Amino acid sequence: MAFRRDLQPTAAIRGNLQFTTAGLVTATYFVNPLGYGLRRASDKHDVKLVHHSLINNLPSGSLLLGIQAKLNTLDVLNKMVEGVDLDECEDYANEVVASYERVRAIMPQTRIYLLSIPVGSSGQGMSALSRVWRGSTATIDATALARAELEVFDEKAKEILSQIGSEFEPTPVPASLFQWLWEHHLSRGSSGDPVAPTQAGALDDATAAVFRSAALDEGAQADSNRRVRPSFAPVIKVVQTDFAYRPSYQTMLTPNSFPYGGMNFPGGSEFLNVLESMDDVTVDWGIRVSTRTAEQVLKGNELNLRRLGEQMDQRDQEISFAQNTLAAKARLLSEYNNHFEVNNGESEVSFTTVIAIGSSSRETTLDAVNTLKRRYRRFKIELTAPVGAQVDLWSMLIPGSEARRAYDDFAHIVPSDMWAGFVPFTTSAIGDDSGPVIGLNLMSGHFEPIHFGIMEAALHDLSASFAVTGELGSGKSYFLKLIAVLVHDMGGQFLAIDRSQVGEWEHFARAIDNAVVIDLAEPKVSLDPLRLFDTRVAGERALDSILPLLDLSPTSGAGAAASSLLSSRGIAEHRIRSLLDLFEVARRLRDQPGDHDYGDLAARLGTIVDRVPVLFDPTLPPLHLDAAATVVRSHKLALPTAEELTTPHLYHRLPLTKRLGTALYELVGIAAREAFLTDNGRFGLLVGDEAHHFTQTTVGAAVTSDFSRDGRKHLAAIGLASHDPATDFQGAAHNLIPNRFVFRQRDETLARNSLEWLGVDTAEAEFLVQVLREHTSPPVGPGRTVPEERRGEMFMRDALNRIGRGKVLGPARPDRAAAITSTPTSSAKALRGPSRALS
Structure with a gap:
């Protein structure tokens, strides 16, 4: 066992430029992976095209890395508190503090993507630096390098990146990233593995780095009292001199062969996705690539074909299998040659893939190796852990490493369009870059927190509105209350319409200081639009509510009379200050000779005056939406079904009670629009659990559209829930609400509707229908209850149209978690995390 410092090639660093001991200069960048997950095949083909452009423009010797940390x-x-004034939001500060232990217990991980490209040679001058470095423990400070020389390398890097394109948003790494990466390789999977630098400023921008020494013991011979040839044990024991008590056991795997018949895209070629969801180990991957242009390939093919022809001529009189083999090779070579002749812009890629597995014990690492081999066999890919070449392959994951024989021994050659089907730089991440943590990502295999920056969306010119669907008891109401309480705790306000008979939102609101609860059947405030809104718009708002309620058209006789009275001139002339005033004026004007329209209007108003005190009682104070939390109970209102709202003949036959319920429902939405879509500096959220009343009526659709379109301008959003998105989430709710959540749907039709509304092509991904119906928070056991560790599972589409699968966690504070349980009379239980996590 020997200490290996020569595997670290860095001689000097300046920013993201690395000067190696061999004289090579590389530039290294963070890569922003492209959204993949559950997107449609057409979207995935777009991702493949971007990778095709990437590989065709990468210089030979480039290194692609996917590092798990x-x-x-x-x-x-820090992402949770971004943009929040904790001095003003004590409740949210308590939530963040409570989240610390939960996040630490879950131990989330992530994958960092890096691209290292050669940008030139440093010439003979680096040889001296190399000799000096080999006798030292640190790199040479690159500040001594000439600025003009650095600019040449920077310009070369920029030229390469401009050819690749900007889709991956390459960002130069800080100099200290090289030290972080080296320490990660030495500690892969052990307790000393450093945390990921996932935030700007997490690593300082140093100009020098100190690289630790380590012993790379191939075969882990030190663990045995007898001498074992390294070739018999494909494992490396990495021991750092200062941390000998926490070694890392690592194995390097590489594909030995790919399917002979090729790999279908999408769905069959993304072989790096198999690496996720590995427990108790850290799995990194690296791909070293070299390319040849189509012209070079065609010239080489001509030479190879000529040689095959000569061999076949020499054996034309021979009867053997060799003749058939030569003929098969000639046929394959012809097909390969034809591929490059008919596909413009194609190139040939020679690539070596290394999959590095590490943990704190030899047994755990080797078990994971066997698990991965079994996974890859199902894809007809054979993995091998080449004995005697483990250290060489280990070095390939270090940017700037010299080419070694093992890189060529395990290289594969494919056309660039086939290589692009590997789509290595993709992610299953969902959610926003910052904001409160609402759950965990279940698709990536790393349990990354899902951030939902509902109050920060406006700052990024995105809509914060969201919609939820799912069957009864699937978690819709829980999720709505979770978002509402987070908005409240971060200094915003919300208005929720509570249709439940048990008053679940009222029960929830009681846990919030100074919350206001309004019962429309026993009102203590007035929703009279003439008293509620500014005089400039009051008449128009009253007409929007009164005419449908009275079954009047704006151009009918009584409708025209109401329009005339509620115009600005009519309101001023008749001193109409309330709907009761409107009724009195209509009664007074009906006695005018020859004018029957006012009589018709007065008669229609007379049927509801005494029934609806919330509209006609002038002694009630008008509703003012200045409370942090307002809950409007509408459980005693008769409301039409979605079918009654969308079927013309059923709508015209609606009874008065249902028309009244719809009018009041809409008035609440209008009131929220007038209060929240103003620049008052406070975020406002309107929550509606009966989506069709906001999306199927003219007024409701306008409210939904206004929140969806203009909410980002005025710090406001709408949150809607429904059982069937195919009927309820149409128009603005479908086109303008970006954030969508789908909870369990056991009905097949509703499950398909929900996934298609999410953006999934169920014809391409039929299995997802079954996942949603049977494997999303599944009820089990005699009582058909959902185990606590499975509650809150859902599908999500975020503001960037990325689709994935996650699990809602609920508030970290126990009191908040208890307050948002659905049934006020039941014992409060918070949703918990995955089996290894604490809620």
Whole structure:
């Protein structure tokens, strides 16, 4: 066992430029992976095209890396508080503090993507630096390098990046990233593995780095009292001199063969996705690529074909299998040659893939190796852990490493369009870059927190509105209350319409200081639009509510009379200050000779005056939406079904009670629009659990559209819930609400509707229908209850149209978690995290 410092090639660093001991200069960048997950095949083909452009323009010797690392708990909390004044939001500060232990217990991880490209040679001058470095423990300070020389390398890097394109948003790494990456490789999977630098400023921008020494013991011979040839044990024991008590056991795997018949895209070629969801180990991957142009390939093919022809001529009189083999090779070579002749812009890629597995014990690492081999066999890919080449392959994941024989021994050659089907730079991440943590990502295999920056969306010119669907008891109401309480705790306000008979929102509101609860059947405030809104718009708002309620058309006789009275001139002339005034004026004007329209209007108003005190009682104070939390109970209102709202003949036959319920429902939405879509500096959220009343009526659709379109301008959003998105989430709710959540749907039709509304092509991904119906928070056991560790599972589409699968966690504070349980009379239980996590 020997100490290996020569595997670290860095001689000097300046920013993201690395000067190696061999004289090579590389530039390294963070890569922003492209959203993949559950998107449609057409979207995935777009991702493939971007990778095709990438590989065709990468210089030979480029290195692509996918590094798995632990998320820093403090980074997660910092993202939670971004843009929030904790001095003003004590409740949210308590939520963040409570989240610390939960996030730390879950131990979320992430994958960091890096691209290292050669940008030139440093010439003979680096040889001296190399000799000096090999006798030292640190790199040479790159500040001594000439600025003109650095600018040449920077310009070369920019030229390469401009050819690749901007889709991956390459960002130069800080100099200290090289030290972080080296320490990660030495500690892969062990307790000393450093946390991921996932936030800007997590690594300082140093110009020098100190690289630790380590012993790379191939075969882990030190663990045995007898001498074992390294070739018999494909494992490396990495021991750092200063941390000998926490070694890392690592194995390097590489594909030995790919399917002979090729790999279908999408769905069959993304072989790096198999690496996720590995427990108790850290799995990194690296791909070293070299390319040849189509012209070079065609010339080489001509030479190879000529040689095959000569061999076949020499054996034309021979009867053997060799003749058939030569003919098969000639046929394959012809097909390969034809591919490059008919496909413009194609190139040939020679690539070596290394999959590095590490943990704190030899047994755990080797078990994971066997697990991965079994996974890859199902894809007809054979993995091998080449004995005697483990250290060489280990070095390939270090940017700037010299080419070694093992890289060529395990290289594969494919056309660039086939290589692009591997789509290595993709992610299953969902959610926003910052904001409160609402759940965990279940698709990536790393349990990354899902951030939902509902109050920060406006700052990024995105809509914060969201919609939820799912069957009864699937978690819709829980989720709505979770978002509402987070908005409240972060200094915003919300208005929720409570249709439940048990008053679940009222029960929830009681846990919030100074919350206002309004019962429309026993009102203590007035929803009279003439008293509620500014005089400039009051008449128009009253007409929007009164005419449908009275079954009047704006151009009918009584409708025209109401329009005339509620115009600005009519309101001023007749001193109409309330709907009761409107009724009195209509009664007075009906006695005028020859004018029957006012009589018709007065008669229609007379049927509801005494029934609806919330509209006609002038002694009630008008509703003012200045409370942090307002809950409007509408459980005693008769409301039409979605079918009655969308079927013309059923709508015209609606009884008065249902028309009245719809009018009041709409008035609440209008009141929220007038209060929240103003620049008052406070975020406002309107929550509606009966989506069809906001999307199927003219007034409701206008409210939904206004919140969806203009909410980002005025710090406001709408949150809607429904059982059937195919009927309820149409128009603005379908086109303008970006954030969508789908909870369990056991009905097949509703499950398909929900996934298609989410953006999933169920014809391409039929299995997802079954996942939603049977494997999303599934009820089990005699009582058909959902185990607590499975509650809150859902599908999500975020503001960037990324689709994935997650689990809602609920508030970290126990009192908040208890307050948002659905049934006020039941014992409060918070949703918990996955089996290894604490809620």
